Every structure is written in structure tokens, then in C-alpha cells.
Amino acid sequence: MLELLNQSNIYRLCEGLLITLEISFLSIIITSFGGLILGILMSLKNRYIYIICRFGLEFVRVMPLLVWLFVVYFGFSRWFGVHLSSVVSAIVVFSIWGCFEMMDLVRSSLQSIPRHQYESAASLGLNKTQSFFYVIIPQALRRLTPASMNLLTRMIKSTTFAYLIGAVELVKVGQQIIELNNKNDLAPFVIYGVIFMIYFLICYPISLYSKNLEKKWG
Numbered sequence: 001m002l003e004l005l006n007q008s009n010i011y012r013l014c015e016g017l018l019i020t021l022e023i024s025f026l027s028i029i030i031t032s033f034g035g036l037i038l039g040i041l042m043s044l045k046n047r048y049i050y051i052i053c054r055f056g057l058e059f060v061r062v063m064p065l066l067v068w069l070f071v072v073y074f075g076f077s078r079w080f081g082v083h084l085s086s087v088v089s090a091i092v093v094f095s096i097w098g099c100f101e102m103m104d105l106v107r108s109s110l111q112s113i114p115r116h117q118y119e120s121a122a123s124l125g126l127n128k129t130q131s132f133f134y135v136i137i138p139q140a141l142r143r144l145t146p147a148s149m150n151l152l153t154r155m156i157k158s159t160t161f162a163y164l165i166g167a168v169e170l171v172k173v174g175q176q177i178i179e180l181n182n183k184n185d186l187a188p189f190v191i192y193g194v195i196f197m198i199y200f201l202i203c204y205p206i207s208l209y210s211k212n213l214e215k216k217w218g
Contacts (some may be wrong), residue, residue, distance in 0.1 A: 004190045007053055009086040009177050016173030017198060023169065024156045030091075031155065032148075039098060039106020040137075053103060060100040065161055073165040098155055104157045105147050109140040129193030149210040153203045198204045 026067040060068075061210040076082055084092070098183040113136050121131035163172035175189045 004177070004181060004184065004187055005194070009191075010128065012177065013194065013198075016168060016170040019170040020156075020162075021086060023087060023094065023159045023162055023167070027098055027155055027159075028093050028152050030095040031152075034095065034099035034104020035148075036106055038103035039110065039118055042107045043110040047169035052196055053100075057100045057104055060097055065093065065158060066098060066164065068097065069161055069165050081188050084127050086162065086165045086167040089165060090159065090167055094155055094158065098151065101166055102148060104146055105151065106140070109144040109147075110136060113139055113142060113209050138153060146210045146214040148212070153210075154207050156203055157199060172200065 038053060041049050069089060070094050073084060073086060076084055076089075117135060118131060121135040125132065145189075159169060160171045162169050163175070166172075174195050177189045178191050182191065
């Protein structure tokens with residue numbers, strides 16, 4: 001068991017973890033800003049914008065992430081003559097998926113604000129734009145935070161699909177180590193056990209903090 005967790009293997013797992021974190025955090029940053037903008041647009045009382053956003057959301061939800069990864073990584077290079085690395089392709093896919101999922105969360109948070117909040121803002125002399133940015137959005141963000149953090153943990157865990165298009169992230173590195181130690185029956189148990197603990201240590205604090213926020217702000 002100790003020979004599986006030698007300095008070389010730990011170093012390789014750390015390199016894979018860095019790729020996983022790169023995909024996760026860049027996707028999360030894009031998702032946070034893109035989802036917020038799309039969510040606000042979807043909340044506007046414009047039928048055409050709503051239909052376009054809704055169609056995009058359903059289209060993204062219907063298509064499995066794995067298919068999206070294959071389409072972007074293998075399809076775009078042939079259709080448009082644009083070469084995208086496996087890491088860039090993963091970031092593109094997770095960002096698009098995350099933006100539309102975040103958009104729906106933002107929309108539902110904005111629509112959950114009671115009507116009297118708009119009326120109270122108007123009674124203070126604020127116009128619609130001022131009411132939206134100074135009264136409605138701050139309250140909506142408070143309701144949005146716990147749900148959005150759950151989405152972010154899902155995104156981090158979903159980065160495991162990236163190894164299927166060649167991204168040398170944490171799971172891919174783990175597979176390589178197991179293949180090099182195929183004569184050791186404990187290799188899959190030990191290496192995947194370590195990977196499990198790494199994901200747990202990353203995602204569980206976020207999930208726990210989200211639950212605490214729900215209790216605090218409920």
C-alpha cells in the first residue's frame with residue numbers, strides 16, 4: 001500500500017488535481033457571471049428573450065454532458081477547423097452547462113421576491129432600474145447563494161468526465177497509476193480511495209456551508 005503512495009505518485013496526483021481545479025474554477029467564474037446576466041435577461045418581461053433562454057436551458061439539460069464533451073472536442077475541430085485542447089473543451093462545455101443552470105436559479109430567485117418589495121421601492125422614489133439593482137437583486141442573491149453553491153459542487157464533481165476526452169485530470173492520473181501497478185490487487189482500491197477523499201475534502205465543506213446558509217437565511 002505504501003509503495004502506491006510514494007512521492008512520485010503523490011506528485012502526479014497533485015498535478016492531476018491542479019488540472020481538475022483549473023477546469024472547475026474557470027468554469028465556475030464564467031458560470032457565475034454568465035448565469036447572472038442570463039438570469040436577469042430571462043426575468044425581463046420580454047417573451048422572445050424568455051423563449052430563447054428557455055430553449056437554451058432545455059437543450060442543455062436534454063443533452064448529456066458526455067455528448068457535449070465529444071461534440072465540442074471532436075466535432076468543432078472538424079467542422080470549423082479550430083483545434084481545442086481537452087482542457088479548453090471541458091471548460092467550454094462546463095461553462096455553457098453551468099451558465100444555463102445558474103440562469104434558471106437566478107430567474108427563480110428573482111421571481112420569488114414578493115410583489116410588495118417592488119411597491120416599497122417605488123414608494124421610496126426609486127425607478128424600475130434602481131429598484132431592481134438596489135432592492136430586488138440583493139435580496140435575490142441571498143436566496144440564490146445556497147442553491148448556487150450546490151450547483152458549483154456538482155460542477156466540480158462533473159469534471160471527472162473530462163478524462164474521457166484526454167484531459168489528464170485527477171481521475172485520469174489515477175487510472176495511469178493503477179495501470180502501471182496492475183500486478184498489485186490493492187491499486188484500484190487505494191488510488192480511487194485517495195481520489196474519493198480528495199473530492200470529499202473539496203466538496204463537503206462547500207455543501208456543509210451551503211446547508212448552514214439555508215438554515216441561517218431560511
